[in-house]
Amino acid sequence: MGSKMESSLLWLLLFLCIFSTPTDGKPMTILGQPPPANISGTNLTELSIVSLHWDHVTQPYIVALWIFVTGLAKLVFELNHKLTATIPESALLIFIGFVLGGMIWGADKAQTFTLTPVTFFYYLLPQIILDAGYFMPNKLFFGNMGAILTYAILGTVWNAVTVGLSLWGVYLGGIMGDLKINLLEFMLFGSLLSAVDPVAVLAVFEEVHVNEVLFILVFGESLLNDGVTVVLYNVCDAFVTLGADRINAVEIIKGIVSFLVVAFGGALVGVVFAVLLSLLTRCTKNIQIIEPGFIFIVSYLSYLTAEMLSLSSILAITFCGVCCQKYVNANMAESSVTTVRYAMKVFANGSETIIFVFLGISAIDPEIWVWNTAFILLTLVFVLVYRIIGVFALTWILNRFRLIPLEIIDQVVLSYGGLRGAVAYALAFMLDGNKVREKNLMISTTLIVVYFTVVLQGVTMKPLVTWLKVKRTSKTEVSLIEKLQNRAFDHILIAIEDISGQIGHNYMREKWNKFEEKWLRPILMKSSARKKQDQLFNVFHQLNLKDAMSYVTEGERCGSLAFVRSENNVNLDFKKKLASDISDIMPDINSDSSDTGPYTIPMTCIMQDNVPTVCLDVEEDMRGKSMRDTENINTHHVLQMHLYKARKQHRHRYSRKEMGLNKDENEVQEIFQRTMRNRLESFKSTKMGVTQSKKIKPAKKDQIPNGKHKTHSFEDADFSDDNVFSSDFAGGVASGGGGPTRLSIRSGGGIENPAFMPDVDHASPLHTPPWSAVVDDGVAPSQRAQVQLPWSPSNASRLTPLRISTRSNDSFILADRPTAQGEQPPPSQPKSTPK
């Protein structure tokens, strides 16, 4: 009942808004002219206390009113959830546009509001594209770049050429009747219809939740094909203007060159502005309130600059968003980051709504409608058919180069997802009516195609996806063993690749990451942000914050933060609640079951779902029960936080917003030390007394006194110079002769490895160090250990290491030194050779 009242109220409001807006019957754009003033300025006879100054506020008022109306429209149909589940929002908005357009036309007998290219291209489109670029999952995007580019370039060109040529062929056949179009104009028409539209794709695919690869392919294609579309359109337009006789090989070559220039130039402009943006955010430490403003303004400037230079503006703003996101998010204060995210979503959403409503309204304009059945029908057919053919052909070629081929089902969805949208309509609108005589026919056809793809294909996309059993993104919680195993797989694969000496995508990515870390990051990122890069200051941290906040809210609802256990133990599924909150802001949270690392939300909490009758502080009792679940939560968190990160990235890690390459030198050192220790032990046990020098390859250092000391490999390790940590085995080592390995001792230099702080085993005393753990195969203590057992300090007083010491921190050295607390290393064992 309540919602019915709401909806009727809203309809009433809508009607009022439409009819109360005075117009003068002249065709008016959204930036239109004001109607005649209500108060004429000449015959003022008396002072009026209050007067109506419509002419003062016309323009802004109408703009604001339209935004208001479109927002209301969205509100209206959101009231009915079943409706929004079956029909995508975009289709619904178009319908509302029809209704509104009908109302306006009924009132004015002319369509006073239409979607003009200027408004569209300069005020409505940029924020959508920026939003797309800013939230783009970079790893996924660049990992699939080859496929995306293929579809974007080759696919679009194919679409344009085939549609244009086929239509021309049919025209020559005569069934289209008498149209005044020549080949060039057909090509022009084909080119403007060729582009898959990012707005439409986003709108439809957002609700369908296909798996990431599929999504990124369609979406990436829709973004990048703008370069092709712009060039094709401009080239064909120029040719039409020049006339068919002036086209020769030179012009065609110029066309191809212009494509390269436009595309790469646009991308370059975007990158330049991204760098500018990163540098700016680096300096805004003291005036953080400006930061969000900079993001929007600079990105918009990049769009306009590219437009000014006749380069691809969409590409510019896309790459601006793509390249700056990492640095900007790291440099800005957390509140600024949130602000930018929210604001971007608001703007993008608003623009999208307005675009679709106006697409609907623009249809209700009898002036533009020219109906030619054959033309329209055939265009539709050709667009669809050639899309399918194009996708399948390109995928067949691509599959030979991809590790994981795209299946038939994926290809079907890809071809079905080739939606045309407002860009095509705006381009059609921009045609020069004098040169292209059948402009209205083209506009009508474009509108029909747009409606068909957005409405029909949009509505049927979800059922199709379900029917074909396309792989969707799974939102299920990853179990502990999956998490562990995923990480293990990464390590395994990396090891295998290292062993087999693969140079593949990883190689390039590794090179890029190294370059980026060495050169770009110091320039573009604040030093404080750089330090936090690989640690918890990332999405996981934010999720934790959100968890904590929800935790508190729930607890407060209960009266206090003590949770009451009820008989039915209602399980508030935190995940769902949070997922819905977060998915708006960070839609990339929902990734598939690949190792999602920090962004699955493993929280399930036993909480009261309904209002408790009694809220007793039954703490002890409750603790026993919720202990399990807090344990569960803790376990997930611990695993999450402490699993060693895999060293390299693999292209088949389709998780979004993946953390960068693990460059945490501490971690690398830790693993390295551990491994070496283990090896030391196992080797010494098996090959006691045998010099192993010939087996072990010192690449750089020329001497190995005896093979027992693997210190040389520390040198070989592929670390940056800072990482060479000192190991001086001179102290207390009963080496069999020969000088101790000469290694550079860097005191104070390099990363202070927390693992090797004086109190090195900050685990509890229960945690036995690996070298003294009793191993099954009875590794005898090393020769060195026989002299002096590696001493594990028992004062594990610190759990978090403090970096206070600037001296060399190697545990072996430190072990040999008596600590300040006066603890002595255990007495050395008598020498004995195991046999």
Added chain:
Amino acid sequence: MPFMPEPDPDPWQLRRLNGPQDFGSVKELATNPIGDRIIGAFFSQGQETVDFHSFVRILAHFRPLDKNRAKRPDSPEPINSRISKLRFAFQLYDQDNDGKISRDELLQVLRTMLEMQVTEEQLESIADRTIQEADLDGDNAISFDEFRKSLEKVNIEHKMSSRFLH
């Protein structure tokens, strides 16, 4: 690369990897937490050397799945099938080859894969939880079937395939 370490007197003999130390020349393996286990997987039980044939066999586990191969009912399971890949992974955990991952074995792996900041209690609780999640028959160990079941949703083909240069 792995086959360089020893100057081979007889170039026609099957090249050998003499012992795990040769893998030491692959520096990156030292920074891999389970690097040693992976090396160990190359050497069959008790052996000290790996010849080229076995080396390639192990690597073959990581070939991408070939979906177009016709399944002949009585042919042995191809080495890069999902089951074989899983088995490879399973063997990394199960060092004593009794067909089960016991709590201790799991603890060992966890220890290598988790940072040093994790306390022993946390480690144990993680191990317990993990076994609890996967263990279906209640024997407090993860058998291969349970392992396989718990990883049903994981895309093994993606995660354990590498593209080798043709």
